[in-house]
Amino acid sequence: MTGDPMAGDPMVAAVLRRLRELRPADDPLHAFAAAVxxxxxxxxxxxxxxxxxxxxxxxxxxxxxxxxxxPGRAVRQ
Known part of the structure; x- marks a missing residue:
């Protein structure tokens, strides 16, 4: 995570690592976290x-x- 000060934040990095761990490899959020x-x-x-x-x-x-x-039972307006 070089060149992106926000991604260098420990909390942001922890959330991204968790997304990568929890989402399957073919999930867009896994790919998002992995790319960052x-x-x-x-x-x-x-x-x-x-x-x-x-x-x-x-x-x-x-x-x-x-x-x-x-969570998962979204309120639609």
Whole structure:
């Protein structure tokens, strides 16, 4: 993770490592995390890539849930 100060942040790096560990190799979020961790892309560039952007948007929508609802039960408005 060189050249990307945000990805060099220990918390950001930990989240990216966890994404890479938890998601299957063919999952776009796994590829996103791997690209940033390897230095292939900066966090900003990877987040703006169309394939990764769609996966990040879907994941963010999935965690928008009603109080008391488990993650994965997204509230759609």
């Amino acid at each position: 961790l390897s230095g292939e892309a900066t966090l900003r560039a990877a987040a703006g890539h169309p394939a990764f952007e769609a996966a990040l948007t879907a994941a963010a929508q999935d965690v928008e849930h009603a109080p008391g609802e488990p």
